[in-house]
Amino acid sequence: MRRNSYLLIFFLLFTNINFSQSVEILGRVISKTDVENIHVINKTAKSFTVTNREGAFRITAKVNDTLQFSSIQQGVKNVIISKDIITSRTMLLQLDEQVNELEEVIVGKVLSGNLISDIKNADDDRPINFYDVGIPGYKGKIATQSERRLSEAGEFKPLMFLGLLTGGLPLNPILNGISGRTKMLKERVELEHRQELLRKIKSDLSDDFFGVNDLEEGLRTDFFYFCAEAPDFKERCSGMSDLEIFEFLKEKLQKYKKNLQLSND
Incomplete structure (x- = not known):
């Protein structure tokens, strides 16, 4: 009887210790919508x-x-x-699609069914575009003003001097290269790309990142600019997964806090 009691106590203690330890859980999310790149945060363990x-x-x-x-x-x-x-080290979770209901919006004229009245109230014919006539049109990303100016400025290349032989020497790239305008436009485009990448990171990851990493709210904007100024910012964040960007932010947060500590000392 005493031996059985010891075994029971040992089993209960072992079970309690086992449940108090962290284990790796293999989970899966199912949903009617896309299930890739869903953020999973352990708010307790951060x-x-x-x-x-x-x-x-x-x-x-x-x-x-x-x-x-x-x-x-x-x-x-x-x-x-x-x-x-x-115990199972597994979990299956059903996520429901978030439906954002919008108020009813009426676009265009309301037709009453009265032919004469509807003709008078009908909109004018819309202008014909390249889709209507079967002409292929540009569907890519629209260039910013700085990108357009850089494209117009051109980039000087030594091969351009061969144009002297044919009388077709392009002057704009040469003049813009000598004056430094091309370099200035490149720096401006690079800055715009960094700012756009930073804006996207703040929009997509800010709440989740600071949900598991402590930093005063008043310092968060300054921290993001600190990250954007890092030489490896675009290399580590452009086109990368949220998880990779999250790890980059964690590394930079440690350096940012060290800099704060040094400045306070």
Whole structure:
């Protein structure tokens, strides 16, 4: 009897210790909409990951940790880690599509059914565009003003001097290169690209990042500009996944806090 009691106590203690430890959980999100790149945040342990194209993810957690799932399409959902999840080390989560209802908007004229009245109230014919006549048109990203000016300024290349032989020497690239205007426009375009990338990062990751990383609200804008000024900012963030950008921000936050500490000392 005493031996059985010891075994029971040992089992209960072992179980309690086991549940108090963090384990890696393999999870999967299912939804009627896209399940890739959903943010998965352990708000208790302050860790972050994202789902892959199948909705799968891995994250470390323990009992009673709170996982937050968020995306533009699905909204936000919080899940408290249970003992069953820890025991199986797996979880399957259904996310519902977030529907944003808009007020009814009437576009154009309202037709009454009276032919004469409707003809009088009808809009004029819309202008014909390249889609109507089957002419291919440009569908890419519209260049900014600085990008257009840089394109017009041209870029000087030594091969251009061969134009002296044929009388077709392009003057604009040469003059703009000598005056420094081309260099100035390149720097302006580079700055615009960095600002646009920074704006997107702040919009997509700011709330989630500061949800698991502490920084005074008044310092957050300054921190983002600190990141944008880093030489490897575009290399580490342009075209990268949210998880890779998140890791970049974590590295820069450590350096930013060290700089704050040094300036305060």
